[in-house]
Amino acid sequence: MSKFKNKKNTQLPxxxxxxxxxxxxxxxxxFMVATVIRNNTLMIENKLPVAxxxxxxxxxxxxxxxxxxxxxxxxxxxxxEARIQLNDKFADIRDIKAFVLAERASKTDALLxxxxxxxxxxKNTKMGLVGDIKNELRKVHALKINYATxxxxxxxxx
Amino acid sequence: MTRRLAPSVNAGSMADIAFLLLIFFLVSxxxxxxxxxxxxxxxxADDDPAETIxxxxxxxxxxxxxxxxxxxxxxxxxxxxxxxxTIAFLDNGGESDGLAxxxxxxxGDVTSSDHPSKAIISLINSRETNYATYVAVQNELVAAYIExxxxxxxxxxxxxxxxxxxxxxxxxxxxDKEVLRERIKKIQSLFPEKLSEAEPRxxx
Numbered sequence: 001m002s003k004f005k006n007k008k009n010t011q012l013p014x015x016x017x018x019x020x021x022x023x024x025x026x027x028x029x030x031f032m033v034a035t036v037i038r039n040n041t042l043m044i045e046n047k048l049p050v051a052x053x054x055x056x057x058x059x060x061x062x063x064x065x066x067x068x069x070x071x072x073x074x075x076x077x078x079x080x081e082a083r084i085q086l087n088d089k090f091a092d093i094r095d096i097k098a099f100v101l102a103e104r105a106s107k108t109d110a111l112l113x114x115x116x117x118x119x120x121x122x123k124n125t126k127m128g129l130v131g132d133i134k135n136e137l138r139k140v141h142a143l144k145i146n147y148a149t150x151x152x153x154x155x156x157x158x
Numbered sequence: 159m160t161r162r163l164a165p166s167v168n169a170g171s172m173a174d175i176a177f178l179l180l181i182f183f184l185v186s187x188x189x190x191x192x193x194x195x196x197x198x199x200x201x202x203a204d205d206d207p208a209e210t211i212x213x214x215x216x217x218x219x220x221x222x223x224x225x226x227x228x229x230x231x232x233x234x235x236x237x238x239x240x241x242x243x244t245i246a247f248l249d250n251g252g253e254s255d256g257l258a259x260x261x262x263x264x265x266g267d268v269t270s271s272d273h274p275s276k277a278i279i280s281l282i283n284s285r286e287t288n289y290a291t292y293v294a295v296q297n298e299l300v301a302a303y304i305e306x307x308x309x310x311x312x313x314x315x316x317x318x319x320x321x322x323x324x325x326x327x328x329x330x331x332x333x334d335k336e337v338l339r340e341r342i343k344k345i346q347s348l349f350p351e352k353l354s355e356a357e358p359r360x361x362x
Contacts, residue, residue, distance in 0.1 A: 017170070017173065018169065020172075020173040021169065021172035021173045021175075021176050024173055024176035024177055024180055025176050027180055028176055028179050028180040028183060031180065031183045031184060031187065032183055034189065035183065035187035035188060035189050036187055036188060037186060037187050038186060038187060038188045048194075049289065049290040049293040049294070051194070051195055051293055051294070051296075051297040052297065052301070053195060053297050053300040053301045053304055054193045054194055054195060055193060055194070055195070055196045056191060056192070056193045057191070057192040057193060057194070057196075058191075058327075060192075063192060116196070118192055118194065119194075121289050122289070123288070123289055123290035123293070124288065124289070124290070125288075125289040126285060126286055126287065126288065126289070127222075127283045127284065127285060127286070127287040127288070127289060127292050128285030128286065130289055130292070131283075131285065134199055137199060138199050138200065138201065138202045139202055141201065141202070142199075143198055143199040143200075143201065144196070144198060144199075145196070145197055145198070145199055146192070146194045146195065146196045146197070147194045147195045147197065147293055147296065148192060148193070148194040149193070149194045149195060149293060149297075151193070155237065155238060155294070
């Protein structure tokens with residue numbers, strides 16, 4: 001009677017998902033290699049300006065991040081004046097010295113001359129604050145700085 | 159002979175585990191690398207700074223006021239024109255006697271800079287200047303130096319300054335590295351970056 005088998009009941013063979021884990025693992029490894037762990041949660045607006053004469057900062061260990069900008073919408077209660085952020089909290093201009101010294105203490109001596117301060121400053125900040133930050137950095141001899149920017153034509157800033 | 163097969167482990171949930179890990183990494187990491195304009199700050203000011211006399215013509219005054227207007231040597235200028243003006247100033251080579259700059263291709267204007275090693279750019283900004291404008295100006299000034307250095311590097315070594323810097327990062331051989339480093343220093347000394355930044359001004 002097999003000649004008259006009911007055709008409606010034949011099902012498609014199941015698609016094998018055995019290789020799915022391999023595909024996902026491949027993606028996983030790609031992301032593990034190509035990305036770095038986020039370390040700071042920004043509490044300020046941080047739209048970087050654009051520039052085209054830029055240098056890449058390769059070694060993450062050597063970078064000290066100083067953020068500045070207006071408090072983001074979640075922190076409106078603090079006001080709209082541009083603020084500095086160091087390590088997850090709002091900071092005062094006087095805290096920069098302590099911050100740099102603490103960062104230095106956490107690095108080995110061999111790395112100290114290569115430390116770079118990356119100034120991640122919102123593009124709508126006034127230069128007064130930036131000048132104050134630079135002055136503080138000069139006082140602790142953190143002279144290598146990097147104005148963090150995005151890649152683009154300088155005229156796109158306006 | 160009877161063969162006993164070990165029961166196969168159900169790998170169905172492997173994908174779920176991998177997805178979990180993947181999502182964790184997607185959320186907790188970021189892609190972008192840091193880049194920007196690298197500068198060096200001057201060391202803290204001494205109490206009694208040594209008086210140095212700089213000729214007026216060797217000074218290139220770039221000023222940014224509170225309205226984000228750019229003034230170069232006292233006249234208003236568009237930021238897009240700043241690079242060419244800076245190159246003209248640095249590359250001028252106005253000195254005619256023994257110390258003349260033999261690699262300069264500028265006009266040799268006697269009212270502009272004597273020699274690239276004497277030419278100083280003075281950047282003054284107001285406290286109210288916008289950071290974006292300031293970065294744009296810094297960018298143009300750096301671009302001017304890079305262009306001149308590229309030119310000299312091409313003339314002396316047949317390769318641009320930027321390429322040399324890239325090669326230095328990629329170089330494995332210690333000898334090559336040393337040679338490259340020497341060459342980069344040589345080019346830098348032809349057009350040394352002399353940028354003075356005064357304290358920001360409140361008003362003028």
